[in-house]
Amino acid sequence: MASTVEHISRATIRFAGDSGDGMQLTGTQLTNTSALAGNDVATFPDFPAEIRAPRGTRAGVSGFQVQFASEDIFTPGDQLDTLVVMNPAALVTNISDLRSGGLLIVNEDNFVDKEFRLAKVESNPLDDPEMDQYRVIKIKMTLLTRTAVEELELSTKIADRCKNFFAMGFVYWLYNRDLQPTLDFINAKFGGKPEIAAANEKALKAGYNYGETTEAAISTYQVEKAKLEPGKYKNIMGNQALAWGCITAAKLSDKDLFLGSYPITPASDILHELSKHKKFGVRTFQAEDEIAAVCATIGAAFGGHMSITTSSGPGIALKGEAMGLGMILELPMLIINIQRGGPSTGLPTKTEQSDLLQCMYGRNGESPLPVIAARSPADCFDTAIDAWRVAAKFMCPVIVLSDGYIANGAEPWRIPDYDTIEKIVIDHPGERAEEDPPFLPYKRNEDLSRPWALPGTKGLEHRIGGLEKEHETGNVSYDPDNHEFMCKIRQEKIDKIAEFIPELEVDGEESGDLLVLSWGGTYGACTTAVTQCQAEGLSVSHAHLRFINPFPRNLESLLGNFKQVVIPELNLGQLQKIIKSTFGVDAEGIHKLKGRPFTVSELVQQFKELIG
């Protein structure tokens, strides 16, 4: 046993190693185990765009960060308390995030000349005097893992693959984590290969026991259960929550779900997830390209399904023309954009919020579409349902924004009871007889939305298309007055959605020195930073936008209540531009384009500078 157990409220840990070292798996296991132990958790996987970049190089480093806590947390943490590095490249690319006094756990076996050359370091980075600020624990993980699995007589190559479980076991010991959930996982995942299962189990236990017997650290850490809202929880990733939200929205509206999609990082996991759920009436179509994906989605919407397409920025660019068609056809569907670093191919595996203007304005003609943004992994579930409520009620495509950080991140999700979620009622017009007056496919109701008449319904045969239509009849019309009228009424319909969506809530006082206005995945960092400022007595409030088009109806008055407004964004000020041009408010911006989320500390610092 280690000599002392130190009780702490939160811990931030990162595993970093080669792409092939199994760091994502290791981090995911620690996350799930911590969640099961009752902690609040937040994760940040960070991996290269290449599947297997050259081994040992800086380009090939893959990392997984998790924060677990006995209190509510909204981010995966700023600075690391513990950094586990499997090789020199992982050390040099991650060390700057480790706090002074933090624990650095090193696979010593990889700190040899060959690895130094691959990582392009001149000498052993562990010999750098800068290392004195950390508590360094060097462990011969490769050797110890080989010894642990020796009796299984596996090849060295296979034995070495288990060393991530050794590292995991050591960290489990350090943070007093229960091995059982991971042992169960090993059995479930490798059950078909008993030798591999046995080897991983041995490595995991060897790592744990190594900590216990060597008392490698001065103390171990205990993070108590978090005081979450009562209920049943499970850990959920953003893309999974979005997929489940879509399945749920379809069921709530008594519809089958159709997904038209083309594989693209970081959205593909939604396609994978949905393709597993055919039993819930889910049809997935892997199209030949992004354009076909959205076009098939529109086709299925015409046919009466809840229809969605999923992509990321480059794919959304290709879908632009069809999105305009979806808009003028006035058919409901979701267009889901999991944003990544741009422009062009950009940073496929990194996060950014730089597609907002593309989604707001990236179509020819007057082509307004509602835009809704998820704020966290678990929130993706509700976002999908809310988006479909709007799409179905107002008969329009709705753009759903998420990002790579939300999509791959995980957090505890309070499991809802399906039977208590409000149903989504959709009325399709019924059959008409010959003697009835003609069907008017573009006659609008009080929401200004048109009827969703389904093919197969006798007497409602009608034609829709991309050419401008005559009011009510939907017939092709080139009449100048009609065109202007139609452009305005389509805009008015989108504007009217503001009457349907909730008002913007403020975290903190309704007026004061500084309002932090955020949207999307920056929610966690902004919430935490504002809470810190408020605890220090500063007059800072926070409002987080779920709908960006239309804006909540109370946004304008709220903006006027504060001396300053600041909009932190992972772009060069896209919401800031819209706020300035819409309301004439001279909002400040905080901008970051590093492929990584905001840290709490950098936001706190900038908020304080603004208040002066």
Added chain:
Amino acid sequence: MSTELPVLKAADFGSDQDVRWCPGCGDYSILAQMKKALAAQGFPREKIAFISGIGCSSRFPYYMSTYGMHSIHGRAPAFATGLKSARPDLQVWVITGDGDALSIGGNHLMHAIRRNVNLNIVLFNNRIYGLTKGQYSPTSEIGKITKSTPMGSVDNPLTPLSVAVGCGATFIARSIDTNVKHLADTLQKAAEHQGTSFIEVYQNCNIFNDGAWKYATDRATKQDNVLELEHGKPLIFGAESNKGIRLNGLNPEVVELGNGIAEDDLLFHDAKAPEPTMAYLLSRMQQPEFPEAIGIFRQIDAPVYDDQLNAQVEAAQQAASDAKLNDLFNSGNTWEVG
């Protein structure tokens, strides 16, 4: 009260919209034959959808009284694939042109055909861009002088049916706008086929490319220039029915019957051959060396995309008929917070 379904006439398939094609356009004839074919098959009007892209031909859905969508340039097969996948109960037609299908929409055409989605794709081939006022198209002959090629085009044309063969089409046919009986009959057979039916229709654009198919439509020359395919029959053509196609090695050759050449020496059409070799050979027979074939080149049975997609959903639903979302939500590792 009668329980019989009302019998729809060809006129019942026309919409109340004015047809706005140029007077004399070949599209009028195709529209008329389509209405006849639909009336003859007796499928309910509300169960039929026409999906088109952009171009003169793509205005077609507006003139039908069925469901319809005039979509965006080149993408009609993708819209139709989504619709048919979601609604296999509908009969879905794709109306497209040589530019729409083979230039901007080449990719979608290829993939709809190779998936064998149960669609009827009718390609109006007039070998020119009409709606944009007369540029050369991917089926225009080399040397075509147009507004965009004043010194003549230099790119090789595509043969639509060869493309369809290359994509593994299960139903391939060709007809001609003015050959009304043949056209109506071909459309009807296409509708009956399970899987993608691909029909090329020689269509005259009397404004920008008048006479492109003159050799195949002129009373004086058509019998010598067009060969009507019949499954199981020898390839015979000509005003006197005295010419035929014989195989010489791997290549076809035109021969005259008589002088020791009998019908049995000719190539016999086999539309149901599992391999598309003959369909390809027929698609490559072009003027002036050969007569051009019309009729059904290929018609084989093969698994249909939308049937299989829906069968998977049905199988999954039957295997888990009591599937509940609450079970999904509560799957995997969960924990209680009291």
